[in-house]
Amino acid sequence: xxxxxxxxxxxxxxxTAIMLNTALEALAAEGIETELxxxxxxxxxxCIACYKCFENKDKRCAVADEMNGYIEKMLEADGILxxxxxxxxxxxxxxxxxxxxxxMVARANGDMFARKVGAAVVTARRGGAIHTFDTLNHFFFxxxxxxxGSSYWNMGYGREPGQVKSDDEGLMxxxxxxxxxxxxxxxxxx
Numbered sequence: 001x002x003x004x005x006x007x008x009x010x011x012x013x014x015x016t017a018i019m020l021n022t023a024l025e026a027l028a029a030e031g032i033e034t035e036l037x038x039x040x041x042x043x044x045x046x047c048i049a050c051y052k053c054f055e056n057k058d059k060r061c062a063v064a065d066e067m068n069g070y071i072e073k074m075l076e077a078d079g080i081l082x083x084x085x086x087x088x089x090x091x092x093x094x095x096x097x098x099x100x101x102x103x104m105v106a107r108a109n110g111d112m113f114a115r116k117v118g119a120a121v122v123t124a125r126r127g128g129a130i131h132t133f134d135t136l137n138h139f140f141f142x143x144x145x146x147x148x149g150s151s152y153w154n155m156g157y158g159r160e161p162g163q164v165k166s167d168d169e170g171l172m173x174x175x176x177x178x179x180x181x182x183x184x185x186x187x188x189x190x
Contacts, residue, residue, distance in 0.1 A: 001078045005034065005036045005121075009085045015163060023175070023181070029178075032185060037070060044065060047097070048063060067102070070102065078116060080116060085132075099136075113143040113145055124157055154173055
């Protein structure tokens with residue numbers, strides 16, 4: 001079993017990566033293979049509504065950039081963690097591009113993420129995190145994915161890189177999320 005974490009932050013090793021890695025460490029402790037992919041500061045093209053994915057049905061996006069590499073990693077994984085900092089009360093533009101394009105390709109190919117396990121991870125300076133959390137969860141729900149809960153909403157607080165390490169409750173929420181995700185993956189594999 002494998003879980004892929006995707007960091008939608010422009011800061012490669014900032015607060016969102018710390019939160020994702022905390023959940024991934026809990027998964028690894030349960031014997032689950034993990035990987036962290038980082039969208040990083042390079043901009044991803046948004047969906048251009050060309051519908052080539054519906055014509056081709058090859059599990060790929062027709063726009064030529066790094067997106068198909070992320071889609072392949074998502075297909076290989078049994079579970080997917082999508083992490084985003086809160087930018088103006090929502091996900092980053094790179095995370096939105098990933099969600100729109102991979103979601104469209106998935107729908108064009110028989111809902112190819114259906115019944116995978118998915119969970120949202122959010123960081124914020126102060127406000128807007130619930131809306132970001134909802135946006136990420138909408139991706140999972142429309143894709144027929146299974147979403148585990150945690151001991152609180154999956155969010156941590158901090159502005160400067162590393163500040164989230166002071167959010168004990170946020171880090172605990174990530175550890176519980178990782179444990180719950182591992183439990184669910186194992187039950188689904190039975």
